[in-house]
Amino acid sequence: MIVQLLQAMRPLQWAKNLLIFTALVFDRKLFLPEYQQQTLSGFILFSLLTGAVYLSNDLIDLENDRHHPLKRHRPLPAGRLTKRLALVSAILIPIIVLPLAFQLHTWFGVVLILYWLQNLMYSFWLKHIVIIDVLLIAVGFMLRVAAGAILVEAEQSPLGSPWIYVCVGLGALLVGLGKRRHELTILMDTSTQHRTVLSDYNITLIDWLIASVTTGAIVAYSLYTFSAPNLPQNHQMMATIPFVIYGVFRYLYLVHVKGAGGEPERLVFQDRPLLICIIIWATAATAVMYLG
Numbered sequence: 001m002i003v004q005l006l007q008a009m010r011p012l013q014w015a016k017n018l019l020i021f022t023a024l025v026f027d028r029k030l031f032l033p034e035y036q037q038q039t040l041s042g043f044i045l046f047s048l049l050t051g052a053v054y055l056s057n058d059l060i061d062l063e064n065d066r067h068h069p070l071k072r073h074r075p076l077p078a079g080r081l082t083k084r085l086a087l088v089s090a091i092l093i094p095i096i097v098l099p100l101a102f103q104l105h106t107w108f109g110v111v112l113i114l115y116w117l118q119n120l121m122y123s124f125w126l127k128h129i130v131i132i133d134v135l136l137i138a139v140g141f142m143l144r145v146a147a148g149a150i151l152v153e154a155e156q157s158p159l160g161s162p163w164i165y166v167c168v169g170l171g172a173l174l175v176g177l178g179k180r181r182h183e184l185t186i187l188m189d190t191s192t193q194h195r196t197v198l199s200d201y202n203i204t205l206i207d208w209l210i211a212s213v214t215t216g217a218i219v220a221y222s223l224y225t226f227s228a229p230n231l232p233q234n235h236q237m238m239a240t241i242p243f244v245i246y247g248v249f250r251y252l253y254l255v256h257v258k259g260a261g262g263e264p265e266r267l268v269f270q271d272r273p274l275l276i277c278i279i280i281w282a283t284a285a286t287a288v289m290y291l292g
Contacts, residue, residue: 001082004075005089009051017046018142019146021223022164025286026230027154027289038151041106045101045146049112052093053119053257055086060123070188070262104151114139124275130200134176141172155230163224170217178211178261179253181206210255215249236288243281250274 003114012135013284020043029035058065058076062083065071075081094116102109127133154161180201212228221244225237250273255261261273 001027001084004081005085008055008075008086009050009089010054010080011047012269013054014050015265015268016141017043017050017078017144019168020046020151021144023149023152023154025154026161026164026289027149028230028289029152030286035152039148040105041104042101042151044142044145045097045104046112046115046144048093049097049101052097053116055090055093056120057123059083059086059090071273083180089132098221100252108147111143111150115143115147118143128197130197133197134173134180137176138169138172139221142169149238161224161228161230162218164226166220169223170213170220173213174210174248174251175261175264177206177210181210182260182262186262190200197209210252210288214252218245218248223265232288240281240284240288243277243284247274247277247281249278 021039024030024035024039055076058074060074061071065074065077068077071077076083076086098109098112098116101112118136122133122136126136143169144163180198181203184198184201184203184206222238222241225231225241226235231237250271251261251267254267254271254274260267268278
């Protein structure tokens with residue numbers, strides 16, 4: 001039962017919380033032990049809280065998930081995990097994690113509370129409002145970045161560079177829209193049985209939104225590479241633009257041609273070209289920050 005509980009907390013999706021390390025790298029504090037420890041502790045606490053959020057979401061969506069061809073195999077819809085244990089864990093984990101977060105840093109604790117409340121509101125209400133549902137996905141990603149910036153005491157501002165939030169927010173929107181498109185495609189006429197808001201979407205609208213967000217993300221990252229004040233003034237970060245363009249185009253290829261996008265956290269690890277691209281980009285960007 002404990003193994004099923006851990007599976008229901010979706011540890012693979014905790015990879016999203018690696019965004020907490022963004023400020024550690026881009027604020028040039030990667031090799032400072034104090035901030036390494038702070039960020040790692042924050043990552044662990046954030047991951048535990050996201051696990052509790054997933055449990056809450058699965059409890060609320062239990063009946064709808066049983067109509068989903070993939071989600072019905074999760075521990076709760078499949079009946080391998082009891083609702084009682086999931087509910088107790090979803091309540092107990094925040095009770096333990098949030099006080100520890102405040103001990104780590106007061107504003108880090110505030111961010112975690114905001115993230116937790118936002119996701120509860122999303123699960124109970126906001127996920128049923130068209131457009132707002134995908135915008136809130138982006139907010140969750142940006143809160144991860146803010147949490148990391150607070151833990152490393154970012155020098156440019158308490159929350160780090162605004163460029164990072166623009167790029168991360170647009171990237172998260174692209175992923176969220178890709179997920180909605182995948183749901184519409186695989187669920188077809190039964191899509192509203194799983195997620196009622198899908199009745200307000202169609203493929204044409206989502207494709208237009210994806211095109212807009214894709215353009216914005218590439219332009220925003222390109223402007224960031226030579227406009228952000230915390231970057232080396234030699235503009236070497238511009239050399240990473242091709243990796244971002246390829247990564248975005250590869251994701252679009254997987255969504256539109258391969259019909260993927262339903263589980264982006266798995267997609268990153270399953271598609272070798274995309275994973276290699278991300279690793280190369282991360283290596284190149286880090287090298288520019290510390291050797292440029």
